[in-house]
Amino acid sequence: MLRKILKIIVAVAVIAVAAMLMAFIQWRDQQIRHLQADSIVVETAQGSIEYALSGKGPAVLILHGTIGGYDQARVMAEILGTDAYQFIAVSRPGYLRTPLSTGKTFEAQADAYVALLDQIGIDKVAVIAVSGGGPSALHFALRYPERCWGLVMLSANSDVRAGTENTSGRPPTVSTQRPSELILNTVFSDFASWILIELATLMPRPFLDNLVGTTYTDDIVNNPTQFQFYIDTLNSFALLSQRRAGAVNDGVRFTQFTGYSFENIATPTLILQGNKDMDSILAQQQYLDNIIPNSTYIEIDGGTHYMILSHRSILAPLILDFLKANSSW
Numbered sequence: 181m182l183r184k185i186l187k188i189i190v191a192v193a194v195i196a197v198a199a200m201l202m203a204f205i206q207w208r209d210q211q212i213r214h215l216q217a218d219s220i221v222v223e224t225a226q227g228s229i230e231y232a233l234s235g236k237g238p239a240v241l242i243l244h245g246t247i248g249g250y251d252q253a254r255v256m257a258e259i260l261g262t263d264a265y266q267f268i269a270v271s272r273p274g275y276l277r278t279p280l281s282t283g284k285t286f287e288a289q290a291d292a293y294v295a296l297l298d299q300i301g302i303d304k305v306a307v308i309a310v311s312g313g314g315p316s317a318l319h320f321a322l323r324y325p326e327r328c329w330g331l332v333m334l335s336a337n338s339d340v341r342a343g344t345e346n347t348s349g350r351p352p353t354v355s356t357q358r359p360s361e362l363i364l365n366t367v368f369s370d371f372a373s374w375i376l377i378e379l380a381t382l383m384p385r386p387f388l389d390n391l392v393g394t395t396y397t398d399d400i401v402n403n404p405t406q407f408q409f410y411i412d413t414l415n416s417f418a419l420l421s422q423r424r425a426g427a428v429n430d431g432v433r434f435t436q437f438t439g440y441s442f443e444n445i446a447t448p449t450l451i452l453q454g455n456k457d458m459d460s461i462l463a464q465q466q467y468l469d470n471i472i473p474n475s476t477y478i479e480i481d482g483g484t485h486y487m488i489l490s491h492r493s494i495l496a497p498l499i500l501d502f503l504k505a506n507s508s509w
Contacts, residue, residue: 204374211418215276219250224295227282230271231296235263238329238507239302241293241320242269244416245311246430247423249276252416256310259409259488260496265503268305270296272316274426276419286433289316290323297327306330306503311461311485312430314338315437318468321447322440330506331449332499333468335457335485341438342460342467368424377414384410388489393456395482396490410489442471449475450502452495454483461485476502 219232232250234257242253253269260267273289274280283289293316297305306329309317314336321328380387388397388410400406417423449472453465469477478498483491 204371207374208370208419211415215249215251215419218254219271219277221277222296222299224282224292224299226288226292226295227273228277228279229282229292229296229299230275230277231300232269234267234269235265237263237265238503239297239305240265240267240503241297241305241307242267243272243307243309243313243317244269244275245313247420247427248272248310248312248416249423251276252413253310253313255409255412255416256308256488258412259492260499262500266302268296268300268302272313272426274429275423277422278426280425280429283316284429284433286315286437287319287323290319293320294324294327303327304329306332306506308332308334308499309336310334310488312337312434314464315433318440318442318445321445321449322442325446328447330503331445331447332502333449333451333465334495334499335453335461335483335487336465337434337437337461338464338468339438339440339442340435340460340464342464368420368427370419370421373418373420377418380414381411391486392484392490393482400489406489406492409492413486413489442468443473445472446474448502448506450499451475451477452480452498453477454480454485454487454491456482456484457487458485 219230221228221230230250232254234254240257242256244250244252244256250269250271254267257267257269270293271278273283273292283292297303304327307317307320309332311334314333315338317331317333317336318338321331384401384407385397388400392400400410449468451465451469453462455462466477469475480487480491480494488495
């Protein structure tokens with residue numbers, strides 16, 4: 181009798197595992213088809229770049245954060261809720277179908293954006309940089325002022341010296357340790373991202389509590405539009421294996437990102453920062469406001485690193501008013 185019960189348990193377990201693997205494979209294939217169908221890969225003077233266009237009007241380049249892609253940048257465009265601008269959502273080098281060789285350094289990434297604009301016939305853009313998109317956005321504004329009519333830094337990374345004792349000019353300590361391949365393969369596993377997204381979709385409250393704070397969780401869960409933005413943001417972390425090269429490169433480059441003359445940026449700049457974000461990001465954004473002459477700094481009370489989900493009603497109008505005031509059209 182015990183043998184029969186054990187056989188049944190094993191059989192059920194095998195069927196369950198097989199069903200789970202089939203569901204994962206179907207999900208992965210669907211994600212790949214969806215991502216490739218909604219974007220274009222163009223060859224530029226700097227290499228291949230993946231992008232997607234939406235809207236019509238003054239051009240706005242959106243740079244996603246670490247562990248993102250053009251799909252994450254496109255969510256940002258959708259959150260703004262307007263088609264009065266032509267949004268260019270790109271996959272930064274190392275993400276999805278933009279190879280890392282297109283721009284390993286943040287300076288080279290800025291060059292790649294110009295090459296993309298040249299290829300698709302766009303003269304000037306405003307730039308909206310989210311999180312890890314900040315460093316290359318700063319280089320774009322610094323290196324190509326004639327191509328940049330506005331800069332928005334949303335919870336964005338910048339000089340690593342900001343907020344630390346190392347503000348003199350001494351180079352920061354750079355970690356050369358690279359995580360083992362086992363750790364990288366585990367963290368950037370497509371299977372892991374599938375499990376995480378499924379759990380965060382089925383049980384959103386604990387995830388939202390962590391992302392935006394308990395004060396705002398109910399507002400997002402109970403608002404279908406806001407909840408969809410949350411789901412879309414989750415899905416922009418799918419297929420982590422295709423975002424690994426960019427994320428690892430970002431991690432290394434961030435530790436070396438210091439000593440640039442961003443005080444020479446003349447572009448109108450809007451700096452939006454939550455006061456509940458990581459201390460390092462908060463200090464870096466405040467530092468930018470101190471050195472960029474034509475900057476406006478707005479601190480959002482209760483805003484975390486993902487405040488665009490919880491404070492959309494505040495942030496979207498601020499960004500749109502800034503774009504309208506500085507538009508080249």
